[in-house]
Amino acid sequence: MAKKKRSSSSVSQHVASPVKSDLTEAESSGSRGATTTLSKSPRPVAAVAPKSASAARAQSKNSSSSLQSRRRYVKKNLWYKNPVWYIVAALILATAVIIVFAYQFNHPQMKATIGGTDATLLHQITSVNSQVFTNVGNGGIQNSFQPTAAGSSPLTGPNGKPEIFFFGAEFCPFCAAERWPLVIALSKFGTFKELHQTASSSTDSSPNTATFTFVDSKYSSDYVDFVPVEAENRDQGALQTPGPNEQAIITKYKVNGFPFIDIAEQFTDSAPIFNPDVLAGYSQRDIASKLTNADDEVTKNIIGSANLFTAAICLATDNKPSEVCTNSTISAIEKSLKPGAFHGTGNSLALTTTSPIWTSRREGNKAA
Numbered sequence: 198m199a200k201k202k203r204s205s206s207s208v209s210q211h212v213a214s215p216v217k218s219d220l221t222e223a224e225s226s227g228s229r230g231a232t233t234t235l236s237k238s239p240r241p242v243a244a245v246a247p248k249s250a251s252a253a254r255a256q257s258k259n260s261s262s263s264l265q266s267r268r269r270y271v272k273k274n275l276w277y278k279n280p281v282w283y284i285v286a287a288l289i290l291a292t293a294v295i296i297v298f299a300y301q302f303n304h305p306q307m308k309a310t311i312g313g314t315d316a317t318l319l320h321q322i323t324s325v326n327s328q329v330f331t332n333v334g335n336g337g338i339q340n341s342f343q344p345t346a347a348g349s350s351p352l353t354g355p356n357g358k359p360e361i362f363f364f365g366a367e368f369c370p371f372c373a374a375e376r377w378p379l380v381i382a383l384s385k386f387g388t389f390k391e392l393h394q395t396a397s398s399s400t401d402s403s404p405n406t407a408t409f410t411f412v413d414s415k416y417s418s419d420y421v422d423f424v425p426v427e428a429e430n431r432d433q434g435a436l437q438t439p440g441p442n443e444q445a446i447i448t449k450y451k452v453n454g455f456p457f458i459d460i461a462e463q464f465t466d467s468a469p470i471f472n473p474d475v476l477a478g479y480s481q482r483d484i485a486s487k488l489t490n491a492d493d494e495v496t497k498n499i500i501g502s503a504n505l506f507t508a509a510i511c512l513a514t515d516n517k518p519s520e521v522c523t524n525s526t527i528s529a530i531e532k533s534l535k536p537g538a539f540h541g542t543g544n545s546l547a548l549t550t551t552s553p554i555w556t557s558r559r560e561g562n563k564a565a
Contacts, residue, residue: 308480309396309407319392321485323384331526332491336501338471342464342509352462354422359461359513361421362443366429368398371469372456373408378502385507385521387418394481398431403473407481420514461513471498508534
């Protein structure tokens with residue numbers, strides 16, 4: 198055991214002695230003032246193996262791909278710096294805005310009511326202040342009534358009274374406009390108890406014009422018989438059929454469009470009485486509320502036309518009732534309607550503003 202310890206000690210001394218010897222020598226040299234540098238073994242450097250041809254090609258390809266990627270990045274980020282793209286984008290946006298506004302202008306949101314009788318509205322339009330009728334006069338509307346040929350037999354209705362025959366269609370915007378003054382004029386000779394609301398077609402000219410329909414209407418009068426026929430509904434489907442007397446009138450005058458009106462075979466009118474565009478964008482209540490202002494364009498057209506209808510009906514009823522027909526405004530208009538004094542042919546506002554829809558509708562009926 199002792200020998201093993203000594204042997205181990207001697208080995209340790211043998212290994213450590215060279216280091217210790219060197220340190221001792223360095224210390225002793227330093228003590229003598231001599232400058233001595235300890236030598237260090239250089240760090241081994243790994244040898245760089247020469248690149249193979251395939252490795253060189255791969256590195257070259259990677260470098261080329263990286264360069265192309267950088268070029269693409271530059272190109273991708275250059276487009277938005279070009280002002281031309283901003284101009285193109287602005288033009289596209291402006292075009293889109295114009296298209297939207299054009300569509301909304303040609304397809305306005307419908308404000309008209311489609312439904313039953315509105316008693317408040319009906320009272321409002323059938324009790325317009327008399328001063329408004331006086332102030333409006335003919336409203337600047339050129340009449341388009343045609344006097345019938347001399348010797349024509351009077352048209353009488355179911356009760357033997359002078360008949361007011363209206364031939365129209367719910368889809369028709371010109372009919373929609375004409376119903377307003379016709380209802381107001383007829384209300385001077387009788388009473389509407391039922392008068393439903395509707396609107397003209399949404400796909401025709403002057404789309405969705407607020408109006409009424411004479412389907413299921415109820416009217417009574419001591420002076421006239423009112424016979425309305427709405428031939429087609431709002432979707433141009435068949436609705437009402439003329440009776441024998443009314444069909445004879447349609448055939449006699451070769452009626453091939455809407456609206457048409459015959460006032461007791463004293464006057465006929467196959468042209469719209471005023472342009473329905475005047476009513477564009479209004480509901481029935483909007484229109485009725487305007488009838489208090491004689492200077493409003495809506496009022497001028499509706500009340501002016503109503504005065505023309507009233508004068509024509511007065512001539513058919515021998516100026517009855519007198520409180521309506523002897524009014525100075527109506528009497529003055531009557532003079533322009535009498536045969537020989539008529540001057541409306543070719544001068545009617547409706548005739549000069551006839552739309553392509555009206556023309557095509559007439560041609561369609563001819564073809565039928």
